[in-house]
Amino acid sequence: MAEKTSYAPGEPCWVELASPDVEAAEVFYGGLFGWDCASPGPQYGGYTTFTLGGTPGTEVAGLLKAADPAQPSDWICYFSVADAGATAELVRAAGGRVRVPPMDVMDLGRMAVFTDALGAGFGVWEPAAFAGARRVDEPGTLLWTELACRDVETARTFYRTVFGWEFTEEQEGGFSYTEWLLEGRSVAGMVRMDHRWPDDATPYWIPYFAVDNCDATADKGRALGGSVRVPPTDIPPGRFALMADPCGAHFMVFTPKD
Structure with missing residues (x-):
């Protein structure tokens, strides 16, 4: 890009x-x-x-x-x-x-x-002089941001008030996913926390970084002292993995489908 x-x-x-x-x-x-x-x-x-x-x-x-x-x-x-x-x-x-x-x-x-x-x-x-990230949507850059929470209705009300976001929700295989819309354009996502999250997990925002090969990036992260919390997994838009750096910061890596 x-x-x-x-x-x-x-x-x-x-x-x-x-x-x-x-x-x-x-x-x-x-x-x-x-x-x-x-x-x-x-x-x-x-x-x-x-x-x-x-x-x-x-x-x-x-x-x-x-x-x-x-x-x-x-x-x-x-x-x-x-x-x-x-x-x-x-x-x-x-x-x-x-x-x-x-x-x-x-x-x-x-x-x-x-x-x-x-x-x-x-x-x-x-x-002012700096708008934000100068490169996005390419390998090694920010691709997506996502909120994970249990009370999606409260979240929808909050972010509509703060940012003017609207939303669309998709259901697939019992899994609910919300896309936040800004003037009709998808800008971020939200996932409803369910049984796959620990009971004591608190709501959080997490970044997704684009990579050419999700599996190779996960392996490289382990070799560098990080960890893979969710192994590379296919979803309709591509393949993702949840990783943590050596100090425990969580982030996603994602390889979009062609």
């Missing part, structure tokens, strides 16, 4: 890893996806940007050190908004919580981090 330079409000635009071991994350994701790391400068507090092979203009994700060393490593999905402050008010009104209030990030934009009405964490990005 060509360089992406803008995102519509409500569209996924960035993903960011908070890890207690930044160096281990750099090695793991560099080996898995061919990502290189670039630091924009000390004024950004140690924030690192992942790029495709170190090529300028190919920013695909962010990396920062977890504030609490005991904090589990975690990916957070960000969605583009026109006004982070106004979005924070919508989140509160819909029953969510503001974890990190809207704040400026140099001249790049404005960010905030929330939990939704069910407790799933997500972020928003109000763009």
